[in-house]
Amino acid sequence: MTRCDEARSQLSALLDGELDAQTASDLRDHIESCDACGQEWSLMRKLDQQLRDALVLESPDSTDQQPVPTTVTWVNWRVAISVVGLAAILLFAVTLIPFKTDETADAVDSASESIELDATLVHATGPVEVYNSDADTWIEWGTETAPTLEPGSRLRTLAEARCEFQTLDNGKVRLDEDAELIWKQADEVMLLKGRMWCEAPSDQPLLVQLPMNTQNQIVTFVCPSRSESHYAAESESVSCTSTSAGNETVTAASDACAWDLSPGETLQIGEEQNVESNEHLVAAAKAWQLPLLALPGDDHAELSQSVTWLLAPVGYTKARHFNELQIRALGGSGAIPLLAYVRHSEADSAQRSTRRRAMRLALEIADANALTIIDKLRSDEDQVVAELAERIHERIQNPP
């Protein structure tokens, strides 16, 4: 067997990162010095990419979801009581805050010196602004103002800016880019625009209100203590997803109806109202939060959990394709959490396939901001990861 024959019989294993370091290095040297084997190698890589694109278990048409039939229910007495309570809150809210989403809307009377500070900005990926009603302008949160929010504050995120803040009693609220909300009081927020995720404090529920401008009403959700939920306020509709399997029932009430949401269910209220169980909506709710989980100072445990969940939904054949679409939609800012996950995870057999998937996805979306972390991954102990890091580096340095 000539050196070239031997080399070609090993190309497949080299591609899969299954050769020992010395053999791999010798083979690479040979590929670089031999044109014919170099050409074989590039054909092999091209075929690998074709197979990767084709051999996915998911269907590109992942819209054929099968929602559970609508389960709008007039609720039990427990909820009925909460409806009465909510009605009182709504009345109070409507009296206090004539909600409007346009720029000229009045912010809530705030800034009373005696009011206790309620929420703290934990971190953000871009500028977050707070409305200053005295000056009728938006100012950047945390620069000219203290990194705390007073009851009645109104804040918004700009493009590429996602943020997380914490309530006094350790509840968490995360806001997607291009979103706006009013922090009404310790346990009550109103989402005016965009997407928001929250985890209610351990000892009390969090109230989330979503105005429906088209129908001139407010829908109020109660996220029970220690539960997690996700909200979206769009121009024609609002929705809420109960995002964790460990959640208590999330309740919702509008002027005319009330709903119970079990874990995994989503309530959408627009022209029609329906409750469905749709895993894709849970994935979409998780995906946009990834850039927030990869910020320095975090222990990356939640990042690891989220990436693993999004990239390894084994058993649900279409889910991964859809989940990857959600991450791709984040563009360059979606690559950082993927790379941070790879950097902070072990290259053991349990995580190897997820790490490689994360790298392949990052290869498509990473931009120059990812260079520092990619440099560190070029010496990863998993050869496939190191090779992919090399390719990402090449692609960023020499864009096609």
Next chain:
Amino acid sequence: MSQSEFVDGSVVGSKAIGTLEAESSKLESESSRCQLDIQCWYRKIYALCQAKLISRVDAEDATQETFSRALPRLDEVRNPSALGGWLRAIAQHVCVDLIRRNCRRKTEPIDLFPVVASSESSEEREQLAALIAELPDDLREALLLYYYQDMSYDEMAAWLGVARSTVNDRLSRARQQLKRRLLTSEGAT
């Protein structure tokens, strides 16, 4: 949030885990271990079924059927390390039954992959699907396992019950064959 919380809502997962929980009186920690294992096996079983049946629709049916047959009899398996081989045997029976029932297996190449919208890439994929369908079952299974599950050679060897060098050989031959035929067809056009 647990990693697998809504994965359980999957086609097979929900049925599988539900049945496990209902029928197993094992400790909770043990049942969660079984749950994870089933999720790991799904793609392996799917790759096995698709290697034999080619059609992805048939492969999905066969995978579900495999788990439906296996779960009520799970307590028959005394040795956890034998579980993989046992599942594999059931899947093979299911595939044989399905082939017999249909008299022949379906070989429409387009059915190997999900349909794509773009006509250019769909033509390429159709050609690739046809070539994969022509591979011998054992080469096809190695290829599907690798790309569906990102398994290492050692893991594949353990699952297939063959030597690591055999896995290397099958994958290498599968790729060489595909590469050669793709080149030939490109040359022909």
